[in-house]
Each structure stands twice: as structure tokens, then as C-alpha cells.
Amino acid sequence: MRILVFFFLVAGILFGCAEPGLQDKPISFKQPHYFPPINFPEGNEPTQFRFELGKKLFYEKQLSKNEDQSCASCHRLPAAFTDGRAVSSFHENEFARNAPTLGNLAWSPYFMSEGGVPTLELQALGPIHEKHELALNMEGVIDRLKSRGNYSALSQAAYGRELDAFVITRALACFERALISGDSKFDRYYFLKSNDYSELEKRGMELFFSERTQCGSCHALPFFTDYQFYSLGLEDADIGLERRTYSAADRGKFKTPTLRNIELTAPYMHNGSMSSLEEVVSFYNNGGGTRSTKDSRVKALNFSKEEEAALVAFLKTLTDWNFVQHEKFLSAEED
Numbered sequence: 001m002r003i004l005v006f007f008f009l010v011a012g013i014l015f016g017c018a019e020p021g022l023q024d025k026p027i028s029f030k031q032p033h034y035f036p037p038i039n040f041p042e043g044n045e046p047t048q049f050r051f052e053l054g055k056k057l058f059y060e061k062q063l064s065k066n067e068d069q070s071c072a073s074c075h076r077l078p079a080a081f082t083d084g085r086a087v088s089s090f091h092e093n094e095f096a097r098n099a100p101t102l103g104n105l106a107w108s109p110y111f112m113s114e115g116g117v118p119t120l121e122l123q124a125l126g127p128i129h130e131k132h133e134l135a136l137n138m139e140g141v142i143d144r145l146k147s148r149g150n151y152s153a154l155s156q157a158a159y160g161r162e163l164d165a166f167v168i169t170r171a172l173a174c175f176e177r178a179l180i181s182g183d184s185k186f187d188r189y190y191f192l193k194s195n196d197y198s199e200l201e202k203r204g205m206e207l208f209f210s211e212r213t214q215c216g217s218c219h220a221l222p223f224f225t226d227y228q229f230y231s232l233g234l235e236d237a238d239i240g241l242e243r244r245t246y247s248a249a250d251r252g253k254f255k256t257p258t259l260r261n262i263e264l265t266a267p268y269m270h271n272g273s274m275s276s277l278e279e280v281v282s283f284y285n286n287g288g289g290t291r292s293t294k295d296s297r298v299k300a301l302n303f304s305k306e307e308e309a310a311l312v313a314f315l316k317t318l319t320d321w322n323f324v325q326h327e328k329f330l331s332a333e334e335d
């Protein structure tokens with residue numbers, strides 16, 4: 001199996017640019033043994049050219065109306081596929097939100113803060129049409145791209161058909177499923193039994209998974225999310241899950257975000273209202289916000305200064321430096 005993976009990696013480097021008639025090859029994504037196997041949707045199992053095409057589209061500014069934005073404008077690799085802004089740059093939308101990380105989406109049962117999008121293939125349609133994101137329609141995108149570079153050849157090689165909405169959404173999803181992140185200091189300590197965790201980090205980990213804080217019950221292993229929806233009591237105009245269920249009991253509930261690479265994805269929360277991990281920990285310590293739908297686990301915790309520092313130190317061990325520096329995920333044109 002290892003030899004196979006290596007072969008496809010080499011093949012990928014040698015044949016990185018598709019030529020017409022070139023044979024596509026299945027590839028495997030390298031993943032830690034402590035993550036469950038990925039269920040790829042039928043017809044979109046990963047291949048070298050599906051991945052290459054998806055990556056090209058992810059960095060393609062032609063996807064936006066003014067040819068000035070791509071998916072990667074808001075989902076930047078060095079920031080673990082976030083953009084450092086409180087909310088996405090278009091402020092007219094009353095529900096403009098903080099751009100989430102795109103790590104480990106292959107395991108996510110649904111997408112967006114209210115979980116209203118069932119597959120990654122469908123999710124890709126959203127940003128292209130959404131007037132606050134890329135703001136172009138799919139027919140417009142296809143017309144633009146067909147005549148450019150090697151899109152048509154790549155599309156034929158990857159999916160055996162002309163570039164169309166089917167191909168664009170599948171290729172983007174294929175690339176996104178490759179964004180696997182599970183090689184942090186925490187993983188090496190917890191799953192691989194390394195011994196380079198400091199006393200402060202150990203103390204933080206104990207606190208995180210304790211009955212007292214219950215952080216780990218919502219931010220559950222191995223992805224640091226249980227994919228459920230809760231309110232931390234934050235009050236703003238964004239009604240969250242209620243948008244999908246029309247139930248006032250769901251007001252202000254959002255999908256538990258992963259905490260992997262959290263050190264790199266500031267500012268925090270759906271509205272980007274907290275700028276540092278210290279601020280987030282102090283928010284939890286003070287019992288969260290005031291909204292009546294707040295989950296009962298979010299309550300005053302009476303941390304000592306040392307406990308606050310320990311939790312922050314622990315959260316900083318969730319960074320996967322190999323992931324955010326992985327050249328495979330970068331576009332050659334962007335550098």
C-alpha cells in the first residue's frame with residue numbers, strides 16, 4: 001500500500017499537468033490511523049487529476065465576478081484555510097460570518113454553521129452563487145473557464161466529460177477532502193505517546209477533558225467537534241440554527257467548530273467577535289453569554305490564572321505545522 005501511495009505521488013509530480021489522452025490514476029490521501037476511514041461518495045473517489053483540477057479551481061480568480069477573488073482569498077492555507085477577518089469581507093449581509101477552517105471536512109456529516117448543506121459537492125455551489133462571496137453563476141463560470149488553459153483537458157482526464165457544474169463541484173470537493181490535518185503536538189502526545197508535552201500543556205489537557213469544564217464533550221475527539229449545534233449565549237442578529245429549523249429554541253445555535261489549528265484561525269466565534277484564545281477562555285470562565293438558549297454546560301468555571309494559561313497552552317498544541325506548510329495544497333501560480 002505504501003509503495004502504491006509513493007508511486008502515485010511520484011506520478012503526480014511527473015504528470016502534474018494533464019495532456020489530452022493522459023491516463024488518470026487513483027490516489028489515496030495519507031491519513032492518521034486514529035482517524036476513521038473516509039467514505040468517498042460513489043463517482044468521486046480521489047484521482048490525481050480530480051485533485052489537480054479541484055486545486056486549480058480552488059485558487060481560480062475567474063470564479064469571481066471581478067476576477068479578483070478565489071476560494072483561497074477567504075480560505076488561506078497559512079491560516080489553516082481561514083482569512084484572519086472577523087467576517088467575510090462583504091458586510092451588507094446581515095449574516096456575514098467568520099470564515100471557518102477547511103481541515104478534515106472529509107468526515108463532516110454536513111456543512112455550514114446550521115448544517116444545512118449535506119455534501120461537499122453541493123457546498124461548492126454556494127460560494128459561486130452567493131452574492132457576498134464570489135457572485136457569479138455557474139454558467140458564467142463554465143463559459144469563462146472552458147476556453148482557458150488546460151481546464152477542458154483536465155476535466156476529460158478526471159471525469160471523462162466536458163467542464164460543467166458536475167465536474168466543478170466534484171473536483172472542488174475532491175481537493176477539499178484531501179485537506180487532512182492530524183499531526184499536531186497533541187496527536188503525537190495523545191495518540192502516538194511522545195513525551196514532549198510540558199506540565200502546563202498536560203494540566204490544560206486534563207482541564208479540557210474534565211467533568212468540570214466539559215470542553216471535550218462538545219469539542220470531542222478526534223476532530224474536536226461533535227458536529228452538534230449549541231448556543232454559548234452570544235447575542236447578535238445572527239439567529240444561527242433557527243434559520244434552518246424556524247424554531248425559536250434554536251436561536252443563536254451554531255455547529256461546534258473544530259479546534260484543530262485554532263491558534264492560526266483568529267478571530268473566533270461565528271461573528272469573529274473574540275480576537276485571542278485568552279479572550280475565549282476568559283469568556284467561558286465567566287459563564288459565556290446571556291442568550292436564553294445557552295447550553296447548560298456553559299457556566300462560570302472559576303479558573304485560577306494558572307488554569308487559564310494551561311488551557312491556552314493546551315489549545316496551542318493543536319496546531320499541525322506540516323498541514324499549513326504543505327506544498328501540495330498550494331497553487332503554483334499563487335506563490
Ligand code: HEC
Pocket residue numbers: 058063069070071072073074075087088089090096097098099100101102105108110111112113114120123124127128132133134172176
Ligand atoms: C468571501 C469569503 C469566502 C469565499 C470567497 C469563499 N468562502 Fe467558504 N466560507 C466563508 C464563510 C464566511 C463560511 C461560513 C459560512 C457559514 O457558516 O454559514 C464559509 C464556509 C465554507 C465551507 C463550510 C465549512 C464547514 O465546516 O461547514 C466550505 C466547505 C467552504 N466555505 C468552501 C469554499 C469554497 C470551495 C469556496 C470557493 C468556491 C469558498 N468557500 C469561497 C467565506 C468564503
Ligand code: HEC
Pocket residue numbers: 208213214215216217218219229230231232234254255256257258259262265267268269270271277280281284295297298311
Ligand atoms: C456546549 C458545547 C460546548 C462546550 C461545553 C464548549 N464549547 Fe467551545 N464552542 C462551542 C460552539 C457551538 C462554538 C461556536 C459558537 C459560535 O460561533 O457562536 C464554540 C467555540 C469555541 C472556540 C472558538 C472556535 C472558533 O473557531 O471560532 C474555542 C477556542 C472554544 N470553543 C474552546 C472551548 C473551551 C476551551 C471549552 C471549555 C472551557 C469549550 N470550548 C466548551 C461549543 C462548546
